[in-house]
Amino acid sequence: MPGTIICYGDSNTYGYDPHDQMEGRYPKDVRWTGILDTETEWKIENHGVNGRSIPHTVSTVKFACDQVRDWHRRPNSVWLWVMLGSNDLLENPDFTAVDVAKRMERFLKRLMEEAGLASRKMKLRLIAPPAMKEGAWVDRPELLVESRNLGKEYQRIARRVGVAFTDASGWDIPTIYDGVHFTEEGHRKFAEKIREEIKI
Incomplete structure (x- = not known):
């Protein structure tokens, strides 16, 4: 096995999954992480949390750093893929993509002080999330614009910080009625x- 992502x-x-009244979650074989876990040789660990924004408070940053210390003990190579920013836009009406990128840059710089990332035993990839679409949660034109702009802003900070980058902002991922969450087809496409x- 190549390692862990x-x-x-x-x-x-x-x-x-808003239609699942029990767990509120698509089955593993529908989620994009589960698809990759099944169809590639990598071990894919899903550490997604509903409502998570980019860690920026003392407690949330500390918890993320504690997790990094644990993750770098995994055998073989370890990649950390970070895909956040949508909730930062949704929760802060005055935020632009530039504001979100600044918050992300501070977070990544702090993570990279941890031994696993500082030594490059762990590798970090920043992923710009797919742009939002018009929907029940996306009722302001500026949300559409700023979510599209995250890609170019994240690319700039990835270069500055020196981490790998993937821009999913232009992938046109299908969403449910709210304009934010992926449909089943969206997970497959992602x-x-x-x-x-x-190329994993």
Whole structure:
């Protein structure tokens, strides 16, 4: 087995399904992380959390750093994929893509101080989330614009910080009625696109 990929994200990594009244989650074989776990030789660990924004408070950053210390003990190579930013836009009406990127840059710089990432035993990849679409949660034109702009802003900080980057902002991933969460088809398409882009 090549190693482990830690997928650190929000509800679109978790696999949120509003139609599931029990767990509120698509089955593993529907989620993009589960598809990659089944169809590649990598061990894919899903660390998505519904509602997660980019860690920026003392407690959330500390918890993320504690997790990194644990993850770097995994055998073989370890990749950490970070895909966040949508909730930061949704929760902060005045935020632009630039504001979100600044928050992400501070977070990544702090993570990279941890031994696993500082030594390059772990490798970090920043993923710009797919752009939102018009829907029940996306009722302001500026949300559409700023979510599309995350890709170019994240690319800039990935270069500055020195981490790998994947821009999913232009992938046109199908969403449910809210304009934010992936449909089942969206999860399949995301898995296909990320395999094409990263060649795992």
